[in-house]
Amino acid sequence: MPYAPAAFPAGRPRRVRRTPALRGLVRENNLSVDDLIWPVFVRDGQGVEEPVPSMPGVYRRSVDKIVEAAKEAFDLGVSTICLFPYTDPAKKTLDCAEAWNPDNLSNTATRAIKAALPxxxxxxxxxxxxxxxxxQDGxxxxxxxVNDETVEALVKQALSQAEAGADIIGPSDMMDGRIGDMRQALEHAGHINVAILSYSAKYASAxxxxxxxxxxxxxxxxxDKKTYQLDPANTDEAMRCIAxxxxxxxxxxxxKPGMPYLDICRRAQDEFGVPVYAYQVSGEYAMMQAAAQNxxxxxxxxxxxxxxxxxRAGCNGVLTYFAPAAAKIIGA
Structure with a gap:
């Protein structure tokens, strides 16, 4: 039977809210530095830290500065970093061949971080x-x-990242069938321990x-990307993609995104019981930073x-640009 709380005054829920110690005793969820993945942007050059105007406090960093930032984050307890490249426009092409170049920015940064912080x-x-x-993502x-031709290219990209030393690959493209092809290719290439954190429920978001x-x-x-990213109105479709x-x-x-889609996070955890992550995306970050600065x-x-x-919504962790700042508070 459903629990029926004692009637007032026998039941006074505020009793356990009275002090920090009591609130801590009954807290249902806890946040630790182990829950944080830090997304960072890597660019070419040396000694470069270039602010991203629409994301206060976020920078595009050259590889050497990415390594420095990774060390600082690791010392705070943030043990996972996620790389996104800012590619020279001259290297952007219709065939996207730079995506699987062994020496592209992502692969170069991966090797540098793993060398400095194994x-x-x-x-x-x-x-x-x-x-x-x-x-476009394809x-x-x-x-x-187009789907199948894109998947072939994505498999080559995933293999190049695994060969550079990536621990986790994150397919964010939302093409059909890409996870199966990537997993098979990784297995055949001997990268049996490379994990896949799939952007399974990525929405066509503003x-x-x-x-x-x-x-x-x-x-x-x-x-736009509406032919492959999910319609924000749909939840059942997200569950099918996750399955x-x-x-x-x-x-x-x-x-992805995060806070506007907490219902999807909870449903994914309840239905599948697997490690579920959310991406607190750039727009979420920028809105909070702008409001705080004002x-x-x-x-x-x-x-x-x-x-x-x-x-609280059931996530095992979150990708967030706040990771180092949050880690300082958690560790204080």
Missing amino acids: DMAVMTDVALDPYNITG FLVDGYV FYGPFRDAVGASGVLKG RDLDEGADMVMV GWIDGERAMMESLMCFK
Whole structure:
């Protein structure tokens, strides 16, 4: 039978809210540094830290500066970093060949981080948009992003990242069948321990704008991504995509964006009981930072509250640009 709480005054729920110690005793969820994955942007050059205007506090860093930042984050307890390249426009092509260049920015940064910090897990992004002259995640043919040809390219990209030393690959493209092909290719190439954290429920969202600025995709994007990213109105479809990716060999799944889709996070955890992650995307970050800078919210409290919301919704962890700042507070 459903629990019926004692009637007032025998039941006084405020009793256990009275002090920090009592609140801690009954807290249902906890946030730790182990729950945080830090997304960072890598660019060419040496000694470069270039602010991203639409994401206050976020930088595009050259590989040497990425390694320095990774060390600082690791010392704070953040043990996983996720790389996104800001590719020179001259290297963006229709065939996206830079995506599987062994010496591209992502692969170079992966090797540098693993050499300096062997115990830090490196996650990489599998998608063609940073390398595509059209800004799309796949090959655009007659106005439509084709699936199977794109998957072939994504497999080559995933293999190059595994060979560079990536611990986790993150397919964010939302093509059909890509997880199965990647898993099979990784197994055949001997990369049996490379994990796949699949962006299984990635929505066609308005919250990605600042990220596209950060990777240089905004100005080149032709059309939209609604033919492969999920409709924000749908939940059952997201569950089908998650089930498919797990069946094809994904180890973990992701919901993106984060806070507007907490219901998807909870449902994924309840229905599948697998490691579920959310991406607190650039638009979410930018809105909180802008409000905090204007004095409209307490930025630190909003940051920590938002991260706890992901845990409450059933997430095992979260990709967040707040990772180092949150780690400082958690460790204090």
